[in-house]
Amino acid sequence: MSRIAYYRVSTDGQSIESQRKALGGNFDKEFADEGVSGATLAADRPAFAALLGYVREGDTVCVTALDRVGRDALDVQSVVRDLIKKGVTIDVLGLGPVAKGVGELVVAVLAQIADMERQRIKERCDAGRQAARASLAANGKTHRGKASLGRPFAADSDAVAQWRKDNGASIATTAQEFGLSAATVKRYCAASAA
Structure with missing residues (x-):
């Protein structure tokens, strides 16, 4: 029975250290996907795929949040269900151990909420880009006063x-x-x- 930690950060500039600190340590094994987008299916992430091959019945996989476990609500639920079938417990920081039955239901609801929030963030970003383009076309500056969209050129x-x-x-x-x-x-x- 091993205690296993899984960490994921989306960009190379981010660090897993805050997740490691939040989980508290004392793990038999740690897996980390650094620079791997949350849009990537869990099974397609190198470290998570290695974790899936490593876990055995009676193990506990610890994560800081459900969105670390999968790409979207369906992926999270599928991964959690597969781990539970293997006899593996998923311990989510702030939520606790997830078990068959009620635990799966809670995961489904929370994963769906996280998925909805990701969609809302995307919609807000898209709306901001549209407003910037419209303002740029109308008066030569974005709605935030910039002369162009994106990063300015470092040279001609x-x-x-x-x-x-x-x-x-x-x-x-x-x-x-x-x-x-x-x-x-x-x-x-x-x-x-x-």
């Missing part, structure tokens, strides 16, 4: 591409000349060639 992309061409410079040399990353120089040169 055409000038970077032209300098590279004129000097027969490599991506690395051009990046150093303009103080840009190699990826940015590649993107600017590709856009200029198109």
Whole structure:
């Protein structure tokens, strides 16, 4: 009977440490998917797939929240049901151990609420983008006063591409000349060639 922790963060800039601290430690095994989007099915996440192959009857899998376990309400419910069938307990921080019957019902309701909240966030983001586009088209500035959507360019992309061409410079040399990353120089040169 092992106590197992599972952590997931969506971007490389995030850390699992806050989840680890919240769960308190003392685990026999830990699995972590770092930089894996919540939109990815649980079984398609490398560490979670390894966890599924590792767990045995009598084990307990600990997570900080239900949304760590699956992509959406259906995925969460499917994963929880499969783990319960294997005889594995899922211990959700703030909710406690989830068991067959009532525990599955609670998970279904909470997973559906989390799914609805993700949809509401998406709708709010989409509405904000539409408002910014409309304002930009109407008066040249977004509704937040910016001159463009997205991140501003670090340099004039055409000038970077032209300098590279004129000097027969490599991506690395051009990046150093303009103080840009190699990826940015590649993107600017590709856009200029198109």
